[in-house]
Amino acid sequence: MLIVDPGAVFSGSVIGGLGSNTLELGSAASTGTLTGLGTSITNFAAIQFDSGAHWLLGGNTAGLTAGTISGFTIGDTIDLTGFAAVSETFRTTHWS
DSSP: OEOOOOOOOOOSOEOOOSSSSSEEOOOOSEEEEEEETTTTOOOEEEEEOOTTOOEEEEGGGOOOHHHHHHHOOOOEEEEEOOOOOSSOOOOOSHHH
């Protein structure tokens, strides 16, 4: 599990590895921004927004392996190049 707080900065690639690795997005007084999903941030089986967390996420679907996104709520944004909503669904508890 990798816990990221708003304001975190990464240099280079962040690779989740094999298994059930989770990218956990922490909460703070400000909105966090994380770009590079699927390109420089890869191989996470799940993305979890902490309660009260607000994030702007950006990236590309090419290397995005997250199967479960939980905690996504009002104020959060995910902008992925190459994503076409065809069979995905959004529910108040998770996105699949």
